Amino acid sequence: MTLTRADYPLAETQPGAVTGKHGKALPEITLDAVLAGEVTMEDLRITPQALQAQADVARDVGRPTLALNFERGAELVEVPQDFIMQVYELLRPGRAKSKEELLEAAATMRETYQAERIARFIEEAAETYAARGLFTFRF
Amino acid sequence: MTPKLNRWKRFADWDERPLRLDKFAAEDPTNGFSAFSSPADPKPGIGIKGGRVVSLDGVLEHDYDMIDRFIARHHIDPEVASEAMALDSATVARWLVDMNVPRETLVRLAHGMTPAKLAEVVSQLNALEIAFAYSKMRARKTPGNQAHVTNAKDDPLQLAADAATAVALGFDEIETTMRVSRNAWSNAVACAVGGAVGRWGTLFQCSSEEAEELRIAMAGFTSYAETVSVYGTEKSFTDGDDTPWSKAFLAAAYASRGVKMRCTSGAGSELLMGFHEAKSLLYLEARCLCLQRGMGVQGTQNGGIDGAPLTATIPGGVRELMAENLIAVWLDLECASGNDARSTESEIRVGAKILPYLIAGSDLICSGMGSILKYDNSFNPSLINGEELEDYLVLQRDFEADGGLTPLPESRAIELRERAVAAIAAVFEELGLSTPTEDMKTSVVYASGSDDTCSLMPRDVSFISEAIKERGITVIDAIKALANRGFREEAENLLNVVKLRLSGDYLQTSAMIRNGRIVSAVNDPNDYLGPGSGYRVSEERRLQLNDIRDVLDQKEVLRSEALHEKDEARHIRYRNLGPAANGSATDDLVIGISPAFGLKLYRTTAGHRLSEVLGAMLDAIRARGLKARVVRFRHTADTSFLGLSAARLAGSGIGIGIQAKGTAVIHQRDRQPHNNLELFSNAPITRLEHYRALGANAAAYALGEMPEPIVVPQRGEAMGSRHHARVALIYAIETGLTEAGAAPEEVDVVLTGAK
Numbered sequence: 095m096t097l098t099r100a101d102y103p104l105a106e107t108q109p110g111a112v113t114g115k116h117g118k119a120l121p122e123i124t125l126d127a128v129l130a131g132e133v134t135m136e137d138l139r140i141t142p143q144a145l146q147a148q149a150d151v152a153r154d155v156g157r158p159t160l161a162l163n164f165e166r167g168a169e170l171v172e173v174p175q176d177f178i179m180q181v182y183e184l185l186r187p188g189r190a191k192s193k194e195e196l197l198e199a200a201a202t203m204r205e206t207y208q209a210e211r212i213a214r215f216i217e218e219a220a221e222t223y224a225a226r227g228l229f230t231f232r233f
Numbered sequence: 234m235t236p237k238l239n240r241w242k243r244f245a246d247w248d249e250r251p252l253r254l255d256k257f258a259a260e261d262p263t264n265g266f267s268a269f270s271s272p273a274d275p276k277p278g279i280g281i282k283g284g285r286v287v288s289l290d291g292v293l294e295h296d297y298d299m300i301d302r303f304i305a306r307h308h309i310d311p312e313v314a315s316e317a318m319a320l321d322s323a324t325v326a327r328w329l330v331d332m333n334v335p336r337e338t339l340v341r342l343a344h345g346m347t348p349a350k351l352a353e354v355v356s357q358l359n360a361l362e363i364a365f366a367y368s369k370m371r372a373r374k375t376p377g378n379q380a381h382v383t384n385a386k387d388d389p390l391q392l393a394a395d396a397a398t399a400v401a402l403g404f405d406e407i408e409t410t411m412r413v414s415r416n417a418w419s420n421a422v423a424c425a426v427g428g429a430v431g432r433w434g435t436l437f438q439c440s441s442e443e444a445e446e447l448r449i450a451m452a453g454f455t456s457y458a459e460t461v462s463v464y465g466t467e468k469s470f471t472d473g474d475d476t477p478w479s480k481a482f483l484a485a486a487y488a489s490r491g492v493k494m495r496c497t498s499g500a501g502s503e504l505l506m507g508f509h510e511a512k513s514l515l516y517l518e519a520r521c522l523c524l525q526r527g528m529g530v531q532g533t534q535n536g537g538i539d540g541a542p543l544t545a546t547i548p549g550g551v552r553e554l555m556a557e558n559l560i561a562v563w564l565d566l567e568c569a570s571g572n573d574a575r576s577t578e579s580e581i582r583v584g585a586k587i588l589p590y591l592i593a594g595s596d597l598i599c600s601g602m603g604s605i606l607k608y609d610n611s612f613n614p615s616l617i618n619g620e621e622l623e624d625y626l627v628l629q630r631d632f633e634a635d636g637g638l639t640p641l642p643e644s645r646a647i648e649l650r651e652r653a654v655a656a657i658a659a660v661f662e663e664l665g666l667s668t669p670t671e672d673m674k675t676s677v678v679y680a681s682g683s684d685d686t687c688s689l690m691p692r693d694v695s696f697i698s699e700a701i702k703e704r705g706i707t708v709i710d711a712i713k714a715l716a717n718r719g720f721r722e723e724a725e726n727l728l729n730v731v732k733l734r735l736s737g738d739y740l741q742t743s744a745m746i747r748n749g750r751i752v753s754a755v756n757d758p759n760d761y762l763g764p765g766s767g768y769r770v771s772e773e774r775r776l777q778l779n780d781i782r783d784v785l786d787q788k789e790v791l792r793s794e795a796l797h798e799k800d801e802a803r804h805i806r807y808r809n810l811g812p813a814a815n816g817s818a819t820d821d822l823v824i825g826i827s828p829a830f831g832l833k834l835y836r837t838t839a840g841h842r843l844s845e846v847l848g849a850m851l852d853a854i855r856a857r858g859l860k861a862r863v864v865r866f867r868h869t870a871d872t873s874f875l876g877l878s879a880a881r882l883a884g885s886g887i888g889i890g891i892q893a894k895g896t897a898v899i900h901q902r903d904r905q906p907h908n909n910l911e912l913f914s915n916a917p918i919t920r921l922e923h924y925r926a927l928g929a930n931a932a933a934y935a936l937g938e939m940p941e942p943i944v945v946p947q948r949g950e951a952m953g954s955r956h957h958a959r960v961a962l963i964y965a966i967e968t969g970l971t972e973a974g975a976a977p978e979e980v981d982v983v984l985t986g987a988k
Contacts, residue, residue, distance in 0.1 A: 102738065102756055103755075104737070104738055105735070106750070120736070123728070123732055125728055128709060128713060128716075129717075135452070135453060135707050135709060138453060138491075138708075138709075138732065138734060139490070139735075140491030140734050140736075141735075144491075144735065144737045145488060145489070145740075151741065151755060152742075155754070155758075156340065156565070157565060157742060158310075159526055159529040160529045160742065162529050163484055163488055163530065164529075164740065166488070166529070167484075167486070167489040169485075171489045175447075175448075179444050182479060182486065185478050186474055187470075187474060187476055187479075188471075215481070215485075216478075216482075218478070222299055222303075222478065226298065226467070228476065
């Protein structure tokens with residue numbers, strides 16, 4: 095179901111449906127639950143579903159580029175932090191020495207994490223960097 | 234002989250003013266010094282073929298640099314572009330200031346406009362029009378503000394206290410950074426805890442190295458990031474060690490962690506970095522902003538930022554800063570509108586810089602305002618700092634404009650600072666990070682800045698910070714520590730902020746938290762369509778803005794006069810002798826006193842006892858061998874008429890009129906009421922010696938002499954601002970006692986001589 099601005103803010107209109115990565119819903123995340131050791135950082139992680147919902151809302155209020163960023167973000171939710179930082183580093187100027195390094199990262203995003211939009215985005219970067227000579231060595 | 238100088242001394246005076254510390258640069262487009270337009274700026278233009286942008290502002294697709302390419306692919310909406318680019322720029326400029334053209338119409342058109350087109354349109358607006366258009370075009374209706382919270386020692390106790398203070402002042406966001414980069418984790422924990430004191434909902438960021446910043450966010454201590462910088466030329470971008478794709482990837486990474494983020498850009502950065510391509514500041518910034526919309530970030534921090542001081546040296550630079558903020562909101566980006574890096578040493582330029590934003594409103598008027606003292610600001614001093622923050626509160630009151638802040642009573646500030654320091658100390662103790670002494674804590678609570686503290690030093694902080702990082706301490710640990718040590722409310726507050734990232738509601742454009750609820754451009758869109766629409770200061774909010782400290786009212790004036798009543802009773806007695814007669818002797822002078830003189834009011838505005846003032850005048854008159862009568866008038870409280878009426882009763886034809894507040898006049902019978910002999914209008918600076926001299930001169934006139942008029946020296950003090958509120962309240966007490974046709978009463982004055 096595609097959400098609209100009427101569903102916003104989700105934390106107010108459907109708190110029970112807003113959950114963390116382990117499925118714990120907003121009303122269950124209380125101070126007492128934290129003190130009882132029942133809440134971990136993983137319970138405080140956004141889900142791809144929530145990001146998709148925000149993308150729907152953003153599109154409904156006329157912000158398609160913001161929606162796309164949320165959708166790219168949704169794809170990265172399951173990607174480990176280290177790999178995210180590795181790819182970010184690779185996208186910086188001169189880090190990748192060839193187009194292939196970036197294409198490889200794109201392939202991992204696509205195959206391992208089903209991050210199709212992200213993969214295409216990295217491929218677009220690879221193509222641009224090649225055209226603009228960004229694979230040159232930097233001291 | 235007066236020596237002949239080689240310059241007009243006024244220039245020497247001007248040399249001494251803070252303004253002359255500012256340096257100004259000549260317009261020089263070739264070297265990048267042009268605000269609005271340069272010969273190197275391209276003409277607006279677009280080519281669309283098969284739904285693809287094949288040329289952008291005169292550059293063909295195969296010649297695109299990285300920025301052109303990103304804008305063409307991710308910003309330009311090909312379906313809108315042809316229509317938008319064909320519009321006459323002057324017409325669009327008029328629409329921006331036309332209250333009947335809705336914001337949405339203009340936002341849709343911006344999706345199809347190139348950087349050169351956006352720059353060309355806003356260039357047509359003057360400063361007032363830009364401010365107005367900004368007010369109409371900004372995304373969220375309710376204005377907000379952001380604070381810097383840092384200190385020169387990276388002292389976490391002070392960070393916590395200052396964060397709590399900033400929260401209480403109403404800042405919607407607080408931003409910290411460090412003197413020593415490895416202290417980032419300690420800063421983050423300290424501000425997160427301090428920011429949870431008093432209320433919840435203030436968003437917090439810790440500006441540090443990109444990867445580190447994301448890790449701190451992952452640990453739950455921060456809730457947003459805004460230092461993801463972008464640049465308007467390819468060379469600057471790669472020199473800044475990034476590309477549009479790396480930064481866009483980072484934007485998606487932040488979203489994937491449920492952390493709000495905005496980019497940073499602003500005039501002057503390319504110029505500072507040496508890769509300006511001889512383009513104007515506005516055109517380059519328009520490129521940055523199109524890029525940001527293309528990246529899909531919810532907002533931007535722009536308006537010069539670190540480049541603001543340089544931009545302000547260029548002709549039209551300050552207007553350019555406003556114009557680039559306008560492009561940001563026109564592109565539907567949240568705007569943290571600069572007004573941070575202090576762009577001038579002149580307080581007049583500071584006030585002028587902030588005013589348009591204050592009255593237009595902005596998502597975050599400053600990004601941010603120094604809530605701490607200048608020397609404690611690790612970003613560099615802000616436009617407005619802890620020193621001047623009260624000035625800003627008064628500007629809000631002056632213009633009935635909501636600048637996002639609320640005056641903070643002193644007792645409340647102390648209470649919150651004590652609580653915040655105790656809270657962070659408890660967290661550190663509970664987690665085995667540090668045990669701050671009572672002395673440290675007390676020094677911080679009362680400190681205006683880190684010069685006043687004896688607390689943790691940067692090296693101590695480094696151990697704390699490294700431990701937080703190495704032990705993998707998260708916000709959950711901080712929440713537990715708070716609750717275990719009795720700071721349950723703060724623990725709840727902190728948990729509430731972290732919970733925001735679950736729904737992602739605050740990732741939407743211009744989101745902030747007010748009264749525990751999300752307020753963003755989605756549920757609080759700016760709906761300005763002329764007077765009566767858009768953001769209006771409610772009556773409740775107006776009263777909050779008005780509530781600055783030390784406000785005078787009639788009750789306060791009467792209370793302070795009552796304190797003097799007993800004291801005056803020891804020094805003087807007034808006895809009414811009945812109707813005053815016309816004097817006939819030539820040595821007869823009359824001092825006419827006002828209705829409340831010595832009856833309800835007891836001191837002049839300079840603080841002199843009325844008994845002393847009267848005594849000084851009487852002594853001086855008698856010293857010349859003349860006689861002085863005191864007559865109370867009740868038909869008028871006006872100085873001129875008091876003086877003239879006194880002169881008419883006096884056998885010598887010379888009278889003195891004096892009001893309780895100390896304003897006095899020497900008058901002569903047969904003169905026009907306002908054509909007196911001498912006027913002493915500046916009571917607040919009129920000293921007893923002046924009243925004595927006044928008496929002496931009055932006597933001299935009575936003796937037919939022509940004395941040198943008394944000059945009460947003034948140095949240009951803003952007498953009205955200092956005294957008029959009090960004066961008006963006092964004068965109302967005088968006029969309240971007047972009665973039409975009341976006859977003058979002769980008064981016997983007995984000065985007791987008591988010390």
